[in-house]
Amino acid sequence: MKRYCRNTDFSEIGTSGQEMLSKSRAVIVGVGALGGVIATNLARAGIGKITLCDNDTIDIHNLQRQILYDEGDVGSQKLTTAVDNLRDMNSEIKIEGIQEHLNAKNASRIIGSSDIVIDGTDKMEPRYIMNRYCVEKGIPYVYGGVLASYGMTFNIVPDATPCLECVFPKTKEFDKLPTCSEIGIVNTVPMIIGSIQATEAIKILIGANYSKELIIYDVWIHSFDKVPIKKREDCCVCG
Ligand SMILES: [Zn+2]
Structure with missing residues (x-):
């Protein structure tokens, strides 16, 4: 547990919270800017099993904000690079990659047995699929979206939130x-929103009080709205 002592020293997580994280399975859909920040934070925090889902290749303009990728990765699959980097970060957890775009047909297979689903996509279509599937199956889903200088996040917890x-x-x-x-997109926005999403995911997984409001943050004018x-x-x- 020495690895996670800064987590366990924080009383709201503690040893019992850390044990819950180690037994949790999180699915991150999309490993671009948001997904990279979410995956990095959750891997380092010791989430026991992380499944990544993505089917894009790395483009040079991704490097401005997508923290899992470097110059030598341009042209490679995001998924394989992300899985390799996350395994280097934390070899004690399970990292699984699914090289597919989420759709209504594969949703059950990809997110069916997860404890939480976290949104790293940049399109509404897969978000609506995640939302519907998670509401039906009672799986918490953490929405996130970024654009220009602002971003939003909202926790969808079945029977507890809209x-x-x-x-x-x-x-x-x-x-x-x-x-x-x-x-x-200002490259700091996904760092902030992805970090809030990862924090909310941790709170939901350990049964702590999570946000029930739509969080909107604008980095250019420093407005934070709930x-x-x-x-x-x-x-x-x-x-
Ligand atoms: Zn609704």
Whole structure:
């Protein structure tokens, strides 16, 4: 336990919390900017089993913010590089890689037996799939999204919080939202939002009090908002 003594010395985690983390399985969908920060934090914190899911290759413009990748990795699969780097970080935990994009058909196989699902994607479609699957199966899901100078995160805990579609109802326009490839991203934003997601995941896994509000942080103007979200009665997922 010496490895995790800074965790266990923190009274809110303690030895019992650390043991719970060591027995937990987290699935991180997407290992880009957010996913890299989430995976790094959870691997170092000693989450017992981490499953990564991604099917992209590393591009030179990823290096600005995707902390698991270096110049020599450009052109390689994100998944294999991420798994190798995380195993170097912590050889005492299990790291598994699934080289697929999450979809409605493979969701059960990829996230079915997890204790928590954490969002490292940059698209709404897989988020809606994670949200629906996790609500149905009673698995906590930590949403995160970043764009330009700000990011958001929200914990979806079945029977305890509203769901993602209560916050962002699915419309025909959801795939037309602006993306980082169009309006850019300040590279510190995913570090902050991914770290908040990892912290919330740890809190949920050990049964500590987690955030029930939509957290919005803007690094350019330093605004930090916690927005209360109400369950929508007519939500097609959790209503
Ligand atoms: Zn809902």
